[in-house]
Amino acid sequence: MEVVAVRRGAVRSVVVAGSLVLGLAGLACGARASAGEALGPRGARGAGVARDAWAGPEADVAYHGRVWLSEGRLRVWLVPANDGPSALANATVRVRLSADLAGRQELAEGCARIGTREVVCETGPLPRHGRGRHIGLALELRERPDEVSVRVDTWWNGGASDRNRANNELVVLALDTGDSYVF
Structure with a gap:
């Protein structure tokens, strides 16, 4: 298993x-x-x-955002949130796709590709009852599928416990229509 810790401006990976x-x-x-x-x-x-x-510490990490699919290009915009009770210095969100990514990707700062279908991004600090930084991904797909399922979940949360995992493990089906799908 590969564990990736993403820090602002630098990406490290450690095999465990x-x-x-x-x-x-x-x-x-x-x-x-x-x-x-x-x-x-x-x-x-x-x-x-x-x-x-x-x-x-105990935190309740959640994700809200939008997904668009059009002509082999997938756009993912999300905002991590922490409903408390403790603040987190940082966390890492993972975005997994049902389709392969193209060979080269230009990713936002604090994001890294960790496989043929996966990207991870740091959330930045998550204050208790607050939001993290907005994360925008413009991903090119290897092929032009009619639909892509997008799975969003927490990859690393700084060692905090999260009793409500239902709001940070999401699956969104995006059809190749250019329409926005909200989660």
């Missing part, structure tokens, strides 16, 4: 073995929940499930 990350996370949860007991928020025994035992 997925099994190592999952294995360490499993060990940490197993050590805290002895004898099969589930831990709730802040380590309270017997309430919730082990994944709620994360003792980091």
